[in-house]
Amino acid sequence: MSVQAESRRTPAKGTMVLEARNIVKRYGHVTALDGANLELRAGEVLAVIGDNGAGKSTMVKVLCGAVIPDQGEVLLDGVPVHFTSPLDPRKRGIETVYQDLAVAPALDIATNLFLGREVRCRGILGSWFRLLDKRRMKSEAQKEMAELKFRLPSIDSAVEDLSGGQRQGVAVARAAIFARRLVIMDEPTAALGVRESGEVLNLIRTIRDRGLPVLLISHNMPHVFELADRIHIMRLGRRVALTTPQKHTMGEVVAIMTGAMPGNDQASGADGPSAA
Amino acid sequence: MAPNAVASINRGTVSLGRAIATPAVGPLVVLLVFCAIFSLSTHTFLAVGNLSLIIQQSVIVGTLAIGQSMIILTGGIDLANGAIAVLGTIVAGRLVNDGNNPALCLLLAIFLCTLVGVISGLLVSRLWLPPFIVTLGLLGIVTAATRLIAQGGAFPVTDDLLSWTGNSAIRDGSGVTYGMLIMFGLYVLVWYLLTQTAWGRHVYAIGNNRPAARLVGIPVQSRLLSVYVFAAFLYGVGAWLALGRIPNADPNALQNANLDSITAVVIGGTSLFGGRGSIWGTIVGTLIVSVLRNGLTLSGFDPLWQDLVTGVLVISAVAVDQISRGKQR
Numbered sequence: 001m002s003v004q005a006e007s008r009r010t011p012a013k014g015t016m017v018l019e020a021r022n023i024v025k026r027y028g029h030v031t032a033l034d035g036a037n038l039e040l041r042a043g044e045v046l047a048v049i050g051d052n053g054a055g056k057s058t059m060v061k062v063l064c065g066a067v068i069p070d071q072g073e074v075l076l077d078g079v080p081v082h083f084t085s086p087l088d089p090r091k092r093g094i095e096t097v098y099q100d101l102a103v104a105p106a107l108d109i110a111t112n113l114f115l116g117r118e119v120r121c122r123g124i125l126g127s128w129f130r131l132l133d134k135r136r137m138k139s140e141a142q143k144e145m146a147e148l149k150f151r152l153p154s155i156d157s158a159v160e161d162l163s164g165g166q167r168q169g170v171a172v173a174r175a176a177i178f179a180r181r182l183v184i185m186d187e188p189t190a191a192l193g194v195r196e197s198g199e200v201l202n203l204i205r206t207i208r209d210r211g212l213p214v215l216l217i218s219h220n221m222p223h224v225f226e227l228a229d230r231i232h233i234m235r236l237g238r239r240v241a242l243t244t245p246q247k248h249t250m251g252e253v254v255a256i257m258t259g260a261m262p263g264n265d266q267a268s269g270a271d272g273p274s275a276a
Numbered sequence: 277m278a279p280n281a282v283a284s285i286n287r288g289t290v291s292l293g294r295a296i297a298t299p300a301v302g303p304l305v306v307l308l309v310f311c312a313i314f315s316l317s318t319h320t321f322l323a324v325g326n327l328s329l330i331i332q333q334s335v336i337v338g339t340l341a342i343g344q345s346m347i348i349l350t351g352g353i354d355l356a357n358g359a360i361a362v363l364g365t366i367v368a369g370r371l372v373n374d375g376n377n378p379a380l381c382l383l384l385a386i387f388l389c390t391l392v393g394v395i396s397g398l399l400v401s402r403l404w405l406p407p408f409i410v411t412l413g414l415l416g417i418v419t420a421a422t423r424l425i426a427q428g429g430a431f432p433v434t435d436d437l438l439s440w441t442g443n444s445a446i447r448d449g450s451g452v453t454y455g456m457l458i459m460f461g462l463y464v465l466v467w468y469l470l471t472q473t474a475w476g477r478h479v480y481a482i483g484n485n486r487p488a489a490r491l492v493g494i495p496v497q498s499r500l501l502s503v504y505v506f507a508a509f510l511y512g513v514g515a516w517l518a519l520g521r522i523p524n525a526d527p528n529a530l531q532n533a534n535l536d537s538i539t540a541v542v543i544g545g546t547s548l549f550g551g552r553g554s555i556w557g558t559i560v561g562t563l564i565v566s567v568l569r570n571g572l573t574l575s576g577f578d579p580l581w582q583d584l585v586t587g588v589l590v591i592s593a594v595a596v597d598q599i600s601r602g603k604q605r
Contacts, residue, residue, distance in 0.1 A: 087493060102485075102488040102491040104480065104485045104489065104551065105485065118477060131472055
């Protein structure tokens with residue numbers, strides 16, 4: 001897309017995109033992350049699951065720059081990166097979608113998509129008069145929404161006139177448009193009903209199929225099993241298993257999550273979607 | 277692309293500009309209705325001189341209300357705008373009367389007003405103090421400081437530059453003053469900034485959903501600061517317009533200007549909760565109040581009726597806003 005500073009790279013399926021090694025994060029006496037690893041490969045939806053307190057939200061915060069780990073390193077395309085603010089990952093092409101709807105309801109869809117990244121007119125109108133190129137933003141927004149196969153009443157509708165699923169769809173689409181490396185989704189369907197969740201799940205699938213890997217944090221097992229190529233199970237601050245929806249049943253995954261069944265970390269389940 | 281998607285995308289006809297401007301349509305109808313009523317009920321309302329008077333009476337509050345609009349759009353409120361403008365008139369007036377260069381005095385007065393905006397902006401954006409409290413405190417501080425500077429009562433300011441805004445702009449008798457042109461110019465400027473630049477969109481987004489504005493990477497603190505500073509600059513210009521209207525610096529002037537400007541903004545259809553409204557609504561709101569006061573006076577009503585009807589309008593405007601929001605939630 002022409003508005004992006006850097007074109008989206010689509011590495012071969014299975015290449016490591018984001019890697020976290022031995023992440024440790026302590027809050028006083030509480031160890032939230034205890035040597036946790038995470039691998040996100042190109043072309044996959046990696047679901048991160050775990051019981052409350054297993055460390056998944058701390059992990060996400062580390063990856064999106066909201067928390068600085070005490071130990072360990074994060075690598076993007078094999079290069080170590082140090083995120084110290086939520087703006088750092090964004091500059092590197094990582095977008096995050098939050099569970100609460102991060103949209104401005106009174107503003108229209110196109111405005112919301114480009115909020116914080118407005119496109120100005122070329123030449124003196126843009127540089128001196130700071131004039132927005134509304135037409136360009138609108139056409140880009142329409143193009144992207146069509147590419148994402150996301151149906152909306154009109155790109156000019158106020159976001160508050162949309163259903164909950166469509167509103168979250170706007171937030172997801174914004175991430176999809178501007179992410180160049182990967183998209184992190186933190187419980188994107190938690191605030192939505194069944195049918196509305198379906199719209200967002202479809203959107204996530206489309207994003208993956210367009211070549212952007214997705215890191216999906218979710219409590220919702222059916223959603224995880226519907227979408228994930230691989231499932232990353234956390235327990236007590238570390239990864240205890242890396243599996244796929246084909247290898248384990250929902251019941252088994254829940255058993256690993258709660259410690260009733262041993263995990264298989266670093267075992268053969270970790271060899272990526274190409275092998276699955 | 278699915279044909280359905282194309283059809284559904286093209287169906288829309290409401291643009292951002294129209295969506296944001298729509299709230300101003302209701303107030304405009306109200307204004308036209310009042311004008312029609314007073315044109316029929318009095319012989320003098322439609323006279324050029326009277327219409328000019330109405331606009332001249334709107335210029336000061338109309339200008340203060342521009343700053344008020346921007347602050348309310350971010351979800352804040354400004355109780356100190358009248359006090360800041362009065363500070364400007366006193367400082368400019370005193371310095372000029374002491375024999376200093378009028379242009380420098382004016383610039384210094386506007387600069388001082390802007391500085392008050394820096395203080396309120398920093399308190400609101402860095403310490404996250406509630407704008408109501410910050411500007412309530414500043415109202416007291418600035419009013420007291422102004423009286424100290426004035427050293428007593430009002431005094432006349434007869435300088436040509438300071439009273440220039442009251443002069444006729446086109447030809448004598450046309451009733452169009454430079455002050456009116458400045459005010460309308462400022463409205464056009466702020467309309468442009470609010471609707472045609474990223475800064476304006478950020479102002480709306482901050483008032484609409486501040487956490488979301490932060491999450492999408494809008495520099496919320498510096499945007500808020502810029503709004504308070506720019507608003508206070510406009511109050512400084514308001515001081516100049518006030519001296520053009522009445523060439524007299526009075527520390528007790530404009531005591532109701534803060535509430536009058538809030539009234540104008542609210543009647544103009546801007547939501548007190550922030551994020552919704554249009555700057556055109558504010559000028560219409562200002563004119564509604566002026567037309568109402570003027571028309572009721574011409575019709576021979578007791579002045580108390582002016583306040584009563586204005587009060588009814590304010591409550592109705594907020595009720596309309598609240599009910600329309602309720603529908604959407």
